[in-house]
Each structure stands twice: as structure tokens, then as C-alpha cells.
Amino acid sequence: MTPPHVLQSADSARVRTLTLDRPEALNAFNEALYDALADALLAAAEDPAVAVVLLTGNGRGFSAGTDLLEMHRIATDPAFERGRHGFPGLVDALDAFPKPLVVAVNGIGLGIGCTILGFADLALMSAEARLKCPFTSLGVAPEAASSYLMPLLVGRQNAAWLLQSSEWVSAEEALAMGLVWRVCAPDELLDEARRHAEVLAAKPISSLVAVKRTMTEPRRAGIAAARERENAAFAELMGGPANLEALAAFAEGREADFTALPPGW
Numbered sequence: 001m002t003p004p005h006v007l008q009s010a011d012s013a014r015v016r017t018l019t020l021d022r023p024e025a026l027n028a029f030n031e032a033l034y035d036a037l038a039d040a041l042l043a044a045a046e047d048p049a050v051a052v053v054l055l056t057g058n059g060r061g062f063s064a065g066t067d068l069l070e071m072h073r074i075a076t077d078p079a080f081e082r083g084r085h086g087f088p089g090l091v092d093a094l095d096a097f098p099k100p101l102v103v104a105v106n107g108i109g110l111g112i113g114c115t116i117l118g119f120a121d122l123a124l125m126s127a128e129a130r131l132k133c134p135f136t137s138l139g140v141a142p143e144a145a146s147s148y149l150m151p152l153l154v155g156r157q158n159a160a161w162l163l164q165s166s167e168w169v170s171a172e173e174a175l176a177m178g179l180v181w182r183v184c185a186p187d188e189l190l191d192e193a194r195r196h197a198e199v200l201a202a203k204p205i206s207s208l209v210a211v212k213r214t215m216t217e218p219r220r221a222g223i224a225a226a227r228e229r230e231n232a233a234f235a236e237l238m239g240g241p242a243n244l245e246a247l248a249a250f251a252e253g254r255e256a257d258f259t260a261l262p263p264g265w
Helices: 031-046 069-074 086-096 112-119 145-154 156-165 172-177 186-201 205-237 240-251
Strands: 007-012 017-022 052-057 062-063 103-107 108-110 120-128 130-132 183-184
Touching: 007 031, 007 156, 017 031, 031 086, 052 062, 052 186, 052 240, 069 240, 086 112, 086 205, 103 112, 103 172, 103 186, 108 112, 112 130, 112 145, 120 186, 145 156, 145 205, 172 183, 183 186
Parallel strands: 017 052, 052 103, 062 108, 103 120, 108 130, 120 183
Antiparallel strands: 007 017
16 A cells, blocks of 8 residues: 555546655655655556556655655665665666556656656656756766666757756756657646546557557666666765765755865765
8 A cells, every 4th residue: 555645646547646745855755755656656557447657746846856865864874774665666667667657747856856757658847847867966876777768868968968967957948858748837737647648548558558568678678787887886976975075065055065075076
């Protein structure tokens, strides 16, 4: 059963709407939310009454990415208890999800709140939302096979800017580069996303699954290889001087200062 305090779930017309529900933290992913969303995707994959999953966020944000306060604890406390699935398990569930995944970006999307779009079959975005991949500002490496999926989705130079600059991307820019499929007025976003999800959900599930499998199977090896490279780079950088400075700055409410780091960092 999905924990109600971090994720909402509702079914209608063979569409299961999953709503990230940590609005006080802009739906940042802690271990509980990683586990809840992974479990929900696995359950929806197996449920014969679900044809499509629609993912969105509650409140002002879609997702502020990984909860940095918890990330700091993980980096500094060897005794911290990790989730059953955690971030890797969520990416496993996204990669393996066999049915259409429609994402409605209702507010800011940071980190996994942006890179999750690499696994979306359709992504719609509020005109007032913004996206950012903050990896370099956190002193870490890309995640969720974004180093492979983003160039496929938006082209190499757009992906290089997304993954290296740690700059915000507006809805208009996201649409122009192909990161999202539609941009909607904020009060129309969810209705428009549901409308398209229901068009898909009216089709035979077996056919939807077959179409998605034939589209995604050729990239599975590339995703696996990218995740291995990213995990190695992330392990090398996590807890390093740049990452610890970024996390300390966040915890202290200040801007990170990378100018005093050792050479090479």
C-alpha cells in the first residue's frame, strides 16, 4: 500500500494518477518517496486494470530533486538507514515500466525532477514551471542515465548545457529543445495531461505495451551502460570537497564557494 504521506494515487478511465505529495519540501525525494514511487510503478505495471500512469506533483513544485538535507546525512553518517528501493530502485522501475508514462510538470523540476523526463513517453509542462539539472552546482555527476537519454531527447549541445551549466530552463526553452511535448497554462495542465493519457488508455493495453517495448528495447543496453558510468563517477565525487562544500552551503543557507577547493576540484 502506498504511504499516503508522500504519494497520492487515484484511478480513473484506466489511468492511474500518481501525485508526489511532499509539498512542504517541494516534493523533494527522500528515501520514503523513492520507495513509494518505485512501489507504485511496480504495482501499476502488474495491474491489468491500469493502462497508463500519469505522474505529477502536489503544490508549487513538481519535484525539487533529492532531499539535500537527507543527502547530507547520507554522505556524512555511515549508519543512516537507506530505503528498500532508494534512488537506484526508482530508476530500475522507471526503466522497466512497460506502459505509457505521462508526466505533468506542474512546477519546478530539479535533478530527478528533470531527468525523469528521459523516461517519460509524453511530458507536458506548466508555462510557469522551470527545470534544472544541478549536478555541477552540487559537485556531483549526472544521474538516471541522463548522460545518455538527454542527448537522445534534446540533442548533444542542449544536453551539454542542461547537464553542465546548472542553469534554469524555462517552459518555452524546454519545449523548443524537445525536453517536453506540450506547454500549458497552469490551470489547464492537469486536465490536458489527463485528456491525452485517457486517449492512450482507451487503446488495448497489450498493444500499448508492445509499442513501448519495441521503441525502448534498443536503448536498454545504453541506459545500463550509462548508469554504470554515472554511478562510478557519482561514487567518486560524492563526499568529495566540492560536494561537501555544496551540501554545507545548502544546510547553512549560503551560496557555495568552489574557488578555495584543492586543484582539480
